[in-house]
Amino acid sequence: MRTTVALLAVLLAAGCSATPPAGTDGDLADDWAVPGTPAPFRPQAGQCHEALTTNGALDDYRPVDCGELHVSETIRVGTPADAEVAPAPGTAGAKAAYRECSDAATDFLGGPLRGARIAVQVVWPTRAGWAGGARWFRCDVTTADLDGRSRVSRTGSLAGELAHASPLRLACFDPTVEGGTVTAMTAAPCNGAHRAEFAGLWTAPDISYSKLESDTELSAAGCRGVIARFAALPDDSDLQFRSGWISYNPTRPEWLSGERLVRCFIYFAERTFSRSLKGAGPGVLPVR
Known part of the structure; x- marks a missing residue:
């Protein structure tokens, strides 16, 4: 028992030494980084997605490489005005976001969006995300038929797609x-x-x-x-x-x-052509 007590006293004395070990300063709190301010999730431009959506939840955010099969591509992330809820369809806030996305799409594509089989989709945070402080909207582009319904998977980014001859024109x-x-x-x-x-x-x-x-x-x-x-x-x-x-x-x-x-x-219901009719004039298209 005396031996055990003596050994414990030596260990305690060693642990409470006034001289810190080499390479340390003895202060346990001065070298920790200050934690950053918590911030809501915000998506990034340049990401591609396997589905097209109107609301983006963090749990469903699984972007893929644009070289893989995907349906939509985020070309811009904007910041809307602060409000208690996200703008409803038809409101000024929703229209402003769509205009921003359309303008961004024209610049991104290298040509007018409506002159191609391409559509733009504004993606908003979920209700829970907005309540948690998320203030963003995603501008996604996708290929679409003339009715705006069909969504076709593709590989590769649409960047500059309309700056040259394209099958989507x-x-x-x-x-x-x-x-x-x-x-x-x-x-x-x-x-x-x-x-x-x-x-x-x-x-x-x-x-x-x-x-x-x-x-x-x-x-x-x-x-x-x-x-x-x-x-x-x-x-x-x-x-x-x-x-x-x-x-x-x-x-x-x-x-x-x-x-x-x-x-x-x-x-033309009955006539067929094998040329473009741009600038054709009355000689090619007479009154019939």
Whole structure:
């Protein structure tokens, strides 16, 4: 027992030495880094994703390399105005975010977004994320059909895609029309047989979406003006006897976000062409 007590006294004395071990200063608190201020999750641009979404949750944030198969690509992360809840569709805040994303997409792609089979999606934090202080919106781009519905996986970034010839650019098509309704727009080479060609964009007035969808005369007048400029034709009452037209409106979510650009196509029910009709003039497109 005396031996044990003596050994314990030696150990305690060694541990309480006034001289710290070599290479230390004896202060246990002075070399710790100050913890950073906690911050809500914020996504990054330049990431690709396997799905397209309208709300981004941290638990579902699993970006993939853009060289792998993916559906969408984040090109920008913006900061909205602070509010108790994220902007609802159709509000000024939601429209401002869509405009910022559309402008960013045009710069990123190297050409007008609405002139290609590409769509932009604004992604907001979840309700829980917003309540926790998240204040961001993601600008994602994705390939899409003219209806804005089909989402096709791809590999590689879309950066600069429209700065050169691209299969995603709207050009010539061979449409399928049933009972006056276009059921399919199949892309075709402009030097091959086709009956429709992208002529340009018409800016629709700020009306209800149902009015836009139902007022075919309004769309006809808007697209005929676009077609006249595209094909170098007189924009008069005879234009309807030179060619037909097809229009594709923004989707309802795009319309609520402030998108007003309608895609216009010159169209022929029976005639086919194997050239572009840009600048064709009345000699190629006479009154019939």
